[in-house]
Amino acid sequence: MQAYHTYKAEDFLNDDSFIAWVYNRDSAAVAFWSDWMATAHPNRSEALLAKDILEALTPQNAGPTDATLEHETDQILRRVRQAPDRTFFNLFGTPGYRIAASVALLLVAGWLGWLTLQKVSSLRSSWTGVSAREGMVEQANRTSKPVLVRLPDGSTVRLQPNSRLQHGASFGQGVRAVLLTGEAFFDVVSNPKVPFLVYARNVVTRVVGTSFTVKAFDENPQVTVAVRTGRVTVYSRKELEQQRNAEKPVVSGVVLTPNQQVVFNAKEEVFRKELVEEPVRVSPRAATVSFEFEDVPIAEVFRRIEDTYEIDIVYNESLLQKCTLTASLTGLTLYEQLRMISKSLGGSYEVTDGKILILATGCGE
Template sequence: MQAYHSYKAEDFLTDDSFIAWVYNRDAAAAAFWSGWMAQPQPNRAEALLAKDILEALNLPETEVTEATLTHETGQILRRVSQQPETRSLPVFRRSWWLAAATLILLLGAGWLVWRIPQKSPWLTSLLPEARPNDGVVEQANRTSKPVRVTLPDGSTVRLQPNSRIQHVAGFGQQVRAVVLTGEAFFDVVPNPKVPFLVYARDVVTRVVGTSFTVKAYDDLPQVTVAVRTGRVTVYSRKELEQQRNVEKPEVTGVVLTPNQQVVFNAKQEIFRKELVENPVFIAKNATSVSFEFDDVPLTEVFRRIEETYEIDIVYNESLLQKCSLTASLTGLSLYEQLRLISKSLQGSYEVTDGKVLILATGCGE
């Protein structure tokens, strides 16, 4: 039996059984590794990192010739280490060649995973709760398509092109925190005891278990956080750091619920809360909800929309209590639905602080 509990990512990458499991090529390997991963392994993060690399590569079963590997590996290693070219390369065992081949394909695919032995000072300032000797893992997407990353706690990240995330090697033990540059969609595994933090330029997003998108490109003046499911709180990093050593910190964050987003302007240091550009159905039974209305009271129409999108619609009930709607809203976006309803009332609507305000004084008759 292999001592898998002591494997590093590079060891998993050269293990035939592990590769067979990732690519679903062997039933026995699938059964073994599924059971192994379900146990509390000390190096589960290493296995997940290797799994992400293999899935990103989607390696074919064809062999790479040793001659090609000898040449290409020398080129890659010289570029990485910035050492002058040597006349020959020593002979290594087959697993080393497979690791080298993986490195070549990895770099060629634009999917980079770097290990930094020690935390850099800037990361230490962001993640003071982490242990000082923890190394850093950086994963960068240099491809033209989104890449899926699995974090050590099982949370997943859909990393967009020209984006990268960093976290300490001890991720999940005392703190779950990542530093994002670019854009990513996070689907976080719930763990009330260890909140999940995303540091993105001037903004810190704190969640327990939810799914959301953070957009924080260096060349954009704003940072945007948009929620798909659950609940998140967004803070100014500056304010959070100022309160870090206060005995009873009072940090005012912006709370977001599904289909809401917040835009942070770094120059003005203000948050603007609003609805996302394309709100989606949130309710579990949303697909079975009918948006065909035949003389239906407007209060019921608003209730159905609120529950489907999990948003708040504010209106004057006393003015609209006798109003009804006869219309088909099926297949329309939320904003198209609101425009049609507002038009029937000879009124309008606006979005303020993530809520919809219906501006109408009567039924429009």
């Protein structure tokens, strides 16, 4: 019996039984891994990541042919043999292992490519775009500055240092899915027919066309998704996995709008929705909105803030309908503006579930 509870994602990718389960090619493997995944193993997230990688690399209804697999295996083997004093996986004894060998050697080929790039100039060795085979493209930022990555569909990704992005070579052809380790800012081209998916550890982010940031470093138990523009839905991978084979799947994701973020705690498996640390003005008309107020009704003040930051402000309209504001809020951050307004009302404010709650019952003194 294999010590599967100690496996990392790359170990699962090299396991022929695991691969047979993902691609539904062996009934015994399907039965075993279905039971295994239903148990709360400490490394279950590693198995889910490996499963997502395999599914993302193989478009639906377009499985690789034997000829393609044989060609790809020969190509990878040729690269492997060129590396001196290395011992690799011995998976090629029979044709039945050809698929497992092809997937396993993706990691080997990528690793060899990285080793080769280390021998060239420091800049080129720090920023790599490795195509291990026709099925997978990996780009890693090993510099100290953000690097701009352009995806085949026109979307851009600002990849932060010590971060890695992976996607299938068929990206954009019926699927737009990427795997992220680290931090990146995405500016996604709108395509309602082909949603854009970001897999980052325990979280899946789904968008149609928007801009947002995902933070998912291995050493941090939390995953954060913050929205700049548009609308984003965030799911837990565990919930998606549980609902995948349901007749009528029901997956309750967290919906985010501009200046909102969600933090997923892997230990507690819960989402916490909040505002970003520094909300920015996202309205196209933000530059022309005046924040100079002279006896302006408080409802109008809140409306301008809501329109500018695209954030909901909740308050008791009947209690504050006669309140006005005389103040200059130009140049202040959102939170500075809220503190000044709350003080003028003799109250305070709270941020709850990504919204601003004004706690005031009158107009102050």
